[in-house]
Structures are given as structure tokens and as C-alpha cells.
Amino acid sequence: MKIECQICFEYHPKILFTKITVNCNHGSNICKLCINKHITIKLDSQSDIKINCPFNKCNQIIQINDIRKINKKLYERYNTLLLHQTLSKIPEFRWCKNSGCNSGQIHFGGDDAPIMTCQACKQKLCYTHDIPWHEDSTCSNYELIIRQGNDKATQDLLEKETKPCPKCGIRIIKEDGCDHMACKIRTCKYEFCWL
Known part of the structure; x- marks a missing residue:
């Protein structure tokens, strides 16, 4: 049937x-x-x-x-x-960051003792940042490096994609159209050539 x-x-x-x-x-x-x-x-x-x-x-x-x-x-x-x-x-649990290891463990030391060593593969991990251990750098220094890197990336993007208004200094993005620009700040309205 x-x-x-x-x-x-x-x-x-x-x-x-x-x-x-x-x-x-x-x-x-x-x-x-x-x-x-x-x-x-x-x-x-x-x-x-x-x-x-x-x-x-x-x-x-x-x-x-x-x-x-x-x-x-x-x-x-x-x-x-x-x-x-x-x-x-589980808040104290972290997975190993070694791509060949599928292990994980609970780390009760927390942020006060951020270096973890995987019990399975022995790779060092950062409990605080949940990444492989940042050699030659404390967690505080690592955060400073990351923050500076983000700040530099933002600054590089601003330099590449924008120009300051010659009158008020506010950064302006040219989206399309001709090179004739007008500052959008109500108190400025300065007109200039993008080039």
C-alpha cells in the first residue's frame, strides 16, 4: 500500500x-x-x-x-x-581559535587572568578579546593598538573621500555631478571647486 x-x-x-x-x-x-x-x-x-x-x-x-x-x-x-x-x-566559556581544533573550555580566571591555554591543542588564547593571544602585548596595549588602527582607518577614509570647506573646514563628500561645490552648513554656504 x-x-x-x-x-x-x-x-x-x-x-x-x-x-x-x-x-x-x-x-x-x-x-x-x-x-x-x-x-x-x-x-x-x-x-x-x-x-x-x-x-x-x-x-x-x-x-x-x-x-x-x-x-x-x-x-x-x-x-x-x-x-x-x-x-x-556560558559567559566564561570560550571556543579555541585554532582552526584545526574544535575544543573549548570554561576559564574562571576571567579578565584578571586573560591568557587561556587550550587543553586540547595548547594554543594560547585571549579570554578578554576572544582571539588568539596577542603576543608581546597586554590586553590594554592591544586595545590601544586596535583603537589607534580604527582611528587611522577613519582618518584615511576621510582624507581619501572628503575635502574640507575652504571657509569653515567642515569635511564635504562629493557624491556625483560637476565639481562646483556648495557647503551645506547653513551659516557658511561657501561655494568652491572640488578640484
């Missing part, structure tokens, strides 16, 4: 259908293939991994045990994502 799936509208053997979640009131009208695709898409596209039943207007959440019954590999992936999400909510 074949049943029509309410998502893909294809007929499949009854064995390919299962109740999605114990909380749903509707029957088994969606094939496992569509349920697997639905869960996979949700896991790929969400930071919050609550997955609703795909049945039309059913807002029930698919529980972890439901996912385990539907697909073991998706269950393992869901479980891992749930663990990562839970750990990331």
Missing part, C-alpha cells in the same frame, strides 16, 4: 512514513525523506535549533527523541549543535 506525502505529493510505501513528534495531533502524512530534508535545512540555516513540525500550520517542536527515531545521523548532528549552543551561552 502506498501513501501520498503531504509535502512532496509523491506516493511512497507505508514504511517510509512515521509520526513526526509525539506532540502532533495529525497522523503520519509526511514521508521520512521530506522530514529528513526539513530537519537538515533547519539545522543548516538556524542558530536557534528549535525545529517545528513541517505539517501545515503545526507549530509543535520536534523533540530530540523524535529526531533520534527519524534519523540517527541527524540526531547526532542535532545533539552536537545543541551542545555547542548550550556551551556558548
